[in-house]
């Protein structure tokens with residue numbers, strides 16, 4: 001990363017001021033943004049309606065694409081994943097498609113994933129390098145937090161995923177990659193405004209989902225923002241006792257407090273909250289757990305997304321049996337809860353959050369620290 005302003009975090013007004021201070025007409029800013037967001041071009045040399053001198057100035061004074069893609073993977077189901085190293089020279093070496101023989105420091109790497117489905121292309125993006133929460137079952141939390149991504153780095157991930165083969169346009173964004181988005185609140189909300197802007201990627205607010213482990217005060221702040229995005233709470237446990245065992249931050253916040261914050265979010269935005277629930281075999285997937293979860297979901301009037309766990313090398317958690325998953329779902333349905341089982345995508349490329357970076361730290365034949 002350089003200290004030049006990053007194009008992906010600039011609004012039209014901010015970019016107009018900048019180009020004017022460099023002696024260009026203010027409308028240059030609008031031409032640049034049109035190249036970037038409408039034509040997918042972020043190389044000033046290719047912006048052919050700009051003078052040669054202005055193109056050179058823009059190249060010297062702005063960062064267009066930050067960091068470098070050090071690996072691209074494609075799963076058999078069409079899911080594509082990028083591993084980005086933010087410490088690389090801006091726009092630096094991209095050998096997408098092949099693994100580098102020597103990888104950089106994983107403390108500066110994040111992942112983002114493009115998930116195709118009929119009629120939609122979803123970008124699953126990271127908000128931080130590593131994660132401060134440290135969920136026991138998650139690869140991203142293993143090494144703790146290495147840093148926050150800037151608003152520009154967050155927006156850039158969506159732009160880069162839209163440039164992948166067969167994508168054209170990203171229709172949905174989910175903050176479900178690496179990091180706890182609400183602990184990087186300012187950058188994340190700034191990025192969401194840009195993603196939602198007509199002059200930018202123009203992604204409808206309801207098609208942007210922020211997934212949080214649950215910080216009630218920040219959830220309330222988000223509710224007041226006039227940005228009616230979809231809120232997903234990563235509950236993952238039916239009661240506080242199990243939650244504290246698998247999510248360290250559950251020491252500081254109870255499920256009841258989350259339910260209160262979720263209700264507040266619904267009242268202010270009109271958006272129904274989703275509860276995310278990763279099924280871990282033998283830990284939280286038993287019938288009694290399903291009944292407890294139904295009670296929580298009904299108090300919050302939320303829908304539930306069940307996710308089958310993707311095993312992480314070195315972690316002591318297992319994927320549940322299909323029969324247990326369906327029994328769990330049936331119990332919730334019988335209690336009147338709107339529930340879906342989220343399809344596992346990209347399993348052959350370790351698409352669960354943080355897994356690719358984790359596997360660079362801990363190749364399959366090593367044991368990761370637990």
Ligand code: SF4
Nearest residue numbers: 131134135138141179
């Ligand atoms: S599951 Fe989410 S909140 Fe928990 S450690 Fe992983 S990235 Fe962080």
